[in-house]
Amino acid sequence: MKQDIILAGVGGQGIxxxxxxxxxxxxxxxxxxxxxxxxxxxxxxxxxxxxxxLSTEPIHSDLIPRGTADLIVSLEPMEALRYVPYLAPDGxxxxxxVPFVNIPDYPPMExxxxxxxxxxxxxxxxxxxxxxEVGSPRSANMVLLGATAFCDFVDPExxxxxxxxxxxxxxxxxxxxxxxxxxxxxxxxxxxESL
Amino acid sequence: MANKQLxxxxxxxxLGALHxxxxxxxxxxxxxxxxxxxxxxxxxxxxxxxxxxxWTANEKTAMEGALGMSxxxxxxxxxxxxxxxxxxxxxxxxxxMTGANGGLVVAACDDPSMHSSQNExxxxxxxTFGMMPVFEPSNQQEAYEMTRAAYDYSEENGIPVIMRLxxxxxxxxxVVTPSDDIRPQNELHYPAHPKRWVTLPVNARVRNRExxxxxxxxxxxxxxSKFNALTDGTDHxxxxxxxxxxxxxxxxxxxxxxxxxxxxxSQYPFPRALALKLAExxxxxxxxxxGQPLVETQLRGVFPxxxxxxxxxxxxxxxxxxxxxxxxxGALGLPALPTLAPSQVLAPRPxxxxxxxxxxxxxTALNNVLKTEYPTARVFSDIGCYTLGxxxxxQAIHTCVEMGASFTMAQGAAYxxxxxxxxxLGDSTFTHSGMTGLLDAVNSKADVVLCIxxxxxxxxxxxxxxxxxGRIEAICAGLGVDPNHIRTIxxxxxxxxDMERVIREEIEYHGVSVIVCRRECIQTARRHASKK
Numbered sequence: 001m002k003q004d005i006i007l008a009g010v011g012g013q014g015i016x017x018x019x020x021x022x023x024x025x026x027x028x029x030x031x032x033x034x035x036x037x038x039x040x041x042x043x044x045x046x047x048x049x050x051x052x053x054l055s056t057e058p059i060h061s062d063l064i065p066r067g068t069a070d071l072i073v074s075l076e077p078m079e080a081l082r083y084v085p086y087l088a089p090d091g092x093x094x095x096x097x098v099p100f101v102n103i104p105d106y107p108p109m110e111x112x113x114x115x116x117x118x119x120x121x122x123x124x125x126x127x128x129x130x131x132x133e134v135g136s137p138r139s140a141n142m143v144l145l146g147a148t149a150f151c152d153f154v155d156p157e158x159x160x161x162x163x164x165x166x167x168x169x170x171x172x173x174x175x176x177x178x179x180x181x182x183x184x185x186x187x188x189x190x191x192x193e194s195l
Numbered sequence: 196m197a198n199k200q201l202x203x204x205x206x207x208x209x210l211g212a213l214h215x216x217x218x219x220x221x222x223x224x225x226x227x228x229x230x231x232x233x234x235x236x237x238x239x240x241x242x243x244x245x246x247x248x249x250w251t252a253n254e255k256t257a258m259e260g261a262l263g264m265s266x267x268x269x270x271x272x273x274x275x276x277x278x279x280x281x282x283x284x285x286x287x288x289x290x291x292m293t294g295a296n297g298g299l300v301v302a303a304c305d306d307p308s309m310h311s312s313q314n315e316x317x318x319x320x321x322x323t324f325g326m327m328p329v330f331e332p333s334n335q336q337e338a339y340e341m342t343r344a345a346y347d348y349s350e351e352n353g354i355p356v357i358m359r360l361x362x363x364x365x366x367x368x369x370v371v372t373p374s375d376d377i378r379p380q381n382e383l384h385y386p387a388h389p390k391r392w393v394t395l396p397v398n399a400r401v402r403n404r405e406x407x408x409x410x411x412x413x414x415x416x417x418x419x420s421k422f423n424a425l426t427d428g429t430d431h432x433x434x435x436x437x438x439x440x441x442x443x444x445x446x447x448x449x450x451x452x453x454x455x456x457x458x459x460x461s462q463y464p465f466p467r468a469l470a471l472k473l474a475e476x477x478x479x480x481x482x483x484x485x486g487q488p489l490v491e492t493q494l495r496g497v498f499p500x501x502x503x504x505x506x507x508x509x510x511x512x513x514x515x516x517x518x519x520x521x522x523x524x525g526a527l528g529l530p531a532l533p534t535l536a537p538s539q540v541l542a543p544r545p546x547x548x549x550x551x552x553x554x555x556x557x558x559t560a561l562n563n564v565l566k567t568e569y570p571t572a573r574v575f576s577d578i579g580c581y582t583l584g585x586x587x588x589x590q591a592i593h594t595c596v597e598m599g600a601s602f603t604m605a606q607g608a609a610y611x612x613x614x615x616x617x618x619x620l621g622d623s624t625f626t627h628s629g630m631t632g633l634l635d636a637v638n639s640k641a642d643v644v645l646c647i648x649x650x651x652x653x654x655x656x657x658x659x660x661x662x663x664x665g666r667i668e669a670i671c672a673g674l675g676v677d678p679n680h681i682r683t684i685x686x687x688x689x690x691x692x693d694m695e696r697v698i699r700e701e702i703e704y705h706g707v708s709v710i711v712c713r714r715e716c717i718q719t720a721r722r723h724a725s726k727k
Contacts, residue, residue, distance in 0.1 A: 040226030040311030046546035
């Protein structure tokens with residue numbers, strides 16, 4: 001098994017919290033893992049991505065070759081589009097639909113959504129709204145992770161365990177809020193697929 | 196299993212150093228090296244063993260502190276980004292002449308593709324230049340093991356070892372299995388060769404000849420190193436030399452094993468003996484190296500050779516930037532994989548100053564004065580978050596070269612007739628390399644306005660302690676700036692009229708003015724607030 005995931009977003013959105021949970025789950029599974037992160041200047045509101053690779057076999061490159069990523073997981077719709085050349089032809093894009101507009105020339109949302117809808121496999125969701133709905137407004141990232149879990153790359157229960165490990169020191173309430181958000185994201189993705 | 200840890204390459208180096216019996220880390224923050232020191236600062240062994248772990252004023256003081264520790268027989272680590280090597284070049288080159296007593300490792304993190312840097316210089320050149328060994332791990336496990344090995348090598352051979360990482364190695368996480376064997380720290384003990392440590396010509400001439408001989412041994416050691424390996428292949432039409440992490444990009448393209456003979460290189464001086472063996476096996480050699488073509492240049496003479504050499508210089512590999520599996524794929528002549536077309540609906544998203552950042556308010560006030568009242572003004576800036584003042588909507592600065600260049604370039608321009616000549620740097624850059632330039636300005640009575648945009652931290656790298664926090668005005672006064680022309684302002688929109696008045700007054704004063712513009716970085720302020 002191998003899963004190559006590109007996590008995308010804008011510096012400051014916190015894509016690394018998603019990577020941390022997946023990494024923790026993968027480590028418990030005994031999977032090989034490589035996770036290239038972005039630190040430094042881009043974290044100041046620039047485009048950021050993280051290459052996350054999981055495999056039952058040893059992994060060579062820290063970077064994912066073009067045309068091979070199984071998943072693009074993005075906290076921002078236009079940022080999902082930035083990495084499309086890395087996506088495998090049968091890969092999935094799971095993205096937040098709420099734009100993060102910190103540039104003057106952000107393209108019209110209709111064009112962004114139209115481009116996303118042309119992709120072969122898309123799950124698009126408003127992670128902030130869903131997080132609020134389930135009473136976990138600060139856990140939008142975990143909604144996105146839940147939707148990603150729909151692709152079954154790691155057993156969702158292992159990811160919940162990862163959430164428990166990562167957020168455990170912040171207390172039971174924080175863990176529960178994140179689990180709720182995760183479940184809501186997963187349910188949304190399942191529901192969207194069955195439509 | 197329980198022992199396995201998910202570590203950044205930087206963290207693997209840090210853990211390797213801790214397990215090798217480290218007594219002190221000396222560093223100035225710089226992407227992508229910062230996490231080495233941060234990991235050591237957070238590690239329980241550091242408190243348990245009283246390991247020295249404070250940020251230094253700059254890379255030169257870091258290197259010197261570590262060299263002093265090595266002199267006293269302890270194991271020390273120096274960490275910096277590639278351009279920091281320029282700042283510490285004097286003690287670095289000197290340390291090859293003194294040699295190491297306690298193990299001394301210099302971690303230099305290069306940034307090819309300039310993700311967060313002003314150039315892409317390759318730190319391996321310092322090894323050739325100073326006659327020092329260079330270790331370049333290809334993965335995180337190797338980063339851990341090679342750091343431990345580097346300390347032993349440093350002590351056995353009495354030489355500092357440069358540990359070279361590049362961005363992808365430094366900032367990529369993988370599972371590392373550390374050793375259970377945690378070595379004790381060294382006892383205080385002084386050098387067996389005391390003359391080396393006084394580099395008077397009479398001693399240095401002797402040492403130089405000795406070092407030239409040592410360097411031959413370093414190369415022989417590299418040829419025999421377990422971190423370097425020549426493996427045969429089934430297809431002898433091509434041989435590949437893969438340095439550091441480029442080895443991974445090579446292997447990524449051959450899931451079932453590389454058909455060509457491969458020379459993997461992670462320890463330098465470049466082992467020419469192994470390259471000669473490879474050349475006996477194949478007519479053509481492709482050189483893959485992250486950074487500048489160091490190995491390729493060493494292989495490629497002026498005179499033609501029987502072996503054809505491919506690499507960055509002949510265009511087989513892209514000439515600049517960091518490598519990727521795709522670049523290597525192209526260089527190997529493999530067809531590109533099918534991809535979806537790049538999206539047409541994309542706008543670039545460059546980094547920007549945070550909303551609410553004090554630098555924003557400083558630049559707004561500065562622009563309000565200069566753009567209308569002093570259109571001939573030039574603003575010399577520096578390295579830090581505030582360099583983003585170059586971007587729209589501010590477009591407030593004209594130069595950014597290296598740490599400290601703002602204050603000194605402003606003086607050169609002032610003496611050439613520029614007026615107003617304004618320097619802008621941050622508090623951490625000021626104590627790193629700006630203070631000496633300010634002393635020059637005082638001594639030459641330059642007509643300059645030097646601004647310190649003080650956010651009480653080293654912000655760009657994530658908020659490390661800044662060496663002069665709380666003492667900026669005192670330092671300026673101590674260097675001889677007239678206290679009447681050390682002005683402190685608080686950058687907030689409501690203060691624009693006051694800020695603009697102060698800027699105007701100091702431009703009209705024809706001498707050295709320092710304007711300290713102080714408000715805490717909003718990132719660290721948020722963190723401090725959430726801790727409370």
